[in-house]
Amino acid sequence: MPLLTQTQQDAFWTDGCVTVENALTPEELSACRAQFSAWVEESRAETSAYGAMIDGRPRFDMDPSHTNEHPALRRVSSPTEVSDAFLTVVRNSRVPQMCGELFDRPIRFHHGKLNSKLPKTPTVVEWHQDFAFTPHSNDDQITALMFLDDVTDENGPLRVARGSHKGPIHSHWRDDRFVGAVDAEVSAAAERDVVYAKGPAGSVCLMHVRALHASTANNSNAPRTLFICNFAAADAAALSPNPVPSEHMGMMVVGDDPNAVRATPFEMRMPEYPKGASFFVQQSDAESAG
Ligand SMILES: O=C(O)CCC(=O)C(=O)O
Structure with missing residues (x-):
């Protein structure tokens, strides 16, 4: 029995994203x-990014507005390495199966992270394409954004430029700096026709890796936390180091390893490996350069 209806599959290929409710079990x-x-409570005692990923960069990252009284934990990198709850979702949930249905191919896990906008947190995500951070030999890759909270108009929902996955791969460089964001002209054009990823907790937004997307601050009293995973066709070979390294990178989650590589033509400048705790630090360079 397929998990996605034909209408949902068509929406994904037309718009570059589709939101599916009840993707996670209760x-x-x-x-x-x-x-x-539990991680948010733990973060109250911290004053700067902490913990360590396998490359030594911090695993837990906070918005500059973070305080003990008003925690603003905004990123947990590779939570599958330190939590069975997240590893179980990657291994056993319906979400990777949905990705397999969209590409009709075996699927492997590339990386995972939590992005949170706690109530009244000013974290903003600038317009970008995930492929610019994780180029592979082909673009059969999905960014699966799983909603751990209800996502509404008020709490900074993701917005996706409709159909942008069919367009060019834009530069995410400004002069000689990788800023992880497209320039102002591309951003303005992206705003003209957007699809919002909203829905109840437990939903997933399946987004094509080339789709342009962004999100605004959370000005509400409700949190907006997403578990974001990149799932790739098993024959898509990674062309650059994983910016969110994981001991689980490459793990097969749907079907058998085809032991094959498939390449499609494209041209782009390679991303720069992040120096800071997360891409929020790279994107803050976009502000200072722009
Ligand atoms: O948290 C968001 O709203 C978007 C996250 C995102 O685009 C990313 O982490 O690549």
Whole structure:
């Protein structure tokens, strides 16, 4: 029995994204939420990014507005390495199966991270394409954004430029700096026709890796936390180091390893490996350069 209807599949290929409700089971959702709440409590005692990923960069990253009274944990990198709740979702949930249905191919996990906008947190995501950060030999890759909270108009939902996955791969460089964001002209054009990724907790937005997307600050009293995973066709070979390195990178999550590589033509400048805790640090360079 397919998990996605034909209408949902058509929306993904036409718009570059589709949001599907009840993608996570209530058990998967509550386990992930409980783990994230524990991390938020832990973060209160911290004053700067902390913990360590396998490359030594911090695993837990906070918005500059973070305080003990008003925690603003905005990123947990590779949570699958430190939490069974998230590893279970990557290994066993319906989400990777949905990706397999869209490409009709075996799927492997590339990386995962949590992006959170806690209530009244000014974190903004500038317009970008994920492919510019994780080029592969072909672009059969999905960024799966799983909602750990209800996502509404008020709490900084993701917006996707409709159909932009069919357009060019834009530069994410400004002069000689990789800023992880497209320039102002491309951003203005992207704003003209957008699809919002909204829905109840437990939904997933399946977004094509080339789709242009962005999100605004959370000015509401409700949190907006997403578990974001990149799932790639198993024959898409990574062309640059994983910016969110993981001991689980390359793990097969749907079907058998084809032991094959498939290449499609494209041209782009290679991304720069992040020096800071997360791409928020790279994107803050866009502000200072722009
Ligand atoms: O958190 C968001 O709103 C978007 C996240 C995103 O675009 C990313 O992490 O690549």
